[in-house]
Every structure is written in C-alpha cells, then in structure tokens.
Amino acid sequence: MSAIRYSKEHEWVLVDGDTATVGISPYAQEQLGDVVFVELPEIGKKIEKGKELAVVESVKAASEVYAPIGGEVVEVNNALTDAPATVNEDALGKGWFAKIKLANKSELDGLMDEAAYKAYVASL
Structure with missing residues (x-):
C-alpha cells in the first residue's frame, strides 16, 4: 500500500516526518496534456x-496547483524549470513541485488513500 495521499483536486502528498512532498497525480497530468511551463512557489x-x-x-491550458496541506515551503523542484515535461513523464516521482513543512498534520486526515482516489477518479 502506497503512503501517498490524494486530494479531490488531484494533488498528491507524501509525508516524511514533518515534511510533505507535493505534486499532481498522473490523472491530472493526463488531463493537462504536455506540460510546457511550471511556476513554483518561493522557498x-x-x-x-x-x-x-x-x-x-x-x-491545453494554464492551471493552478492547490496546496493539499498547509505549511511553509522548504524546497522546490527547480529541475522543472528547465524540464517541465518531467511532470508528464514521472508525476509521482521526479515531477514533484514542492516540499512543505507541515503546519497541521491533522489536515492529512481529509486526503484519500490510493484506493479511494482511484475510485474517485473512476467516478468522474
């Protein structure tokens, strides 16, 4: 079972201690099509x-990526600046956007596990 959690807006979160890595789901990147530019938050x-x-x-379009959890940005994936297509190629790995120091771990409770997210996407 994956430790990744998902939001209804198609972002994913992977928590390590008090830091969460955030990106968009494979479903989201498929809906977007070829990613040509990523604007990252400031550390x-x-x-x-x-x-x-x-x-x-x-x-196809420009889309916002919403924070599935709150906190402080402690790292961004600067590799996406030069290679935004990494989001399409490896959405759950090298295509991550930012690492956030969690302000409130209880916010994770509202996110879906992989099975619940797959069921949610299937219902769309």
Whole structure:
C-alpha cells in the first residue's frame, strides 16, 4: 500500500516526518496534456490548505496547483524549470513541485488513500 495521499483536486502528498512532498497525480497530468511551463512557489512562502501552490501551463491550458496541506515551503523542484515535461513523464516521482513543512498534520486526515482516489477518479 502506497503512503501517498490524494486530494479531490488531484494533488498528491507524501509525508516524511514533518515534511510533505507535493505534486499532481498522473490523472491530472493526463488531463493537462504536455506540460510546457511550471511556476513554483518561493522557498519560505507560507501556504494555506486549498490555496494556490504553483501554476502549471500545458499546451491545453494554464492551471493552478492547490496546496493539499498547509505549511511553509522548504524546497522546490527547480529541475522543472528547465524540464517541465518531467511532470508528464514521472508525476509521482521526479515531477514533484514542492516540499512543505507541515503546519497541521491533522489536515492529512481529509486526503484519500490510493484506493479511494482511484475510485474517485473512476467516478468522474
């Protein structure tokens, strides 16, 4: 069973201690199409759950990536600046957007596990 949790907005979270790595799901990147640009948050930025974390532009549209949890941005994936297509190639791995120091671990309780997320996507 994967430790990754998902939001209804198609972001994923992988927690390690008090830090969460955040990205978009394979479903989200498929819906976007070829990603051509990623705007990442600044390190040190305080993020609220449900607020904009990043922006992804694809050949189809520009879309906001919402923070599935709140906290402080402690690291960003600068590799996406030069290679935004990494989001398409490895959404759950090298295509992560930011690492956030968790402000409130209980916010994770509202996220879905992999089985619940797959069922949710199947219902769309």
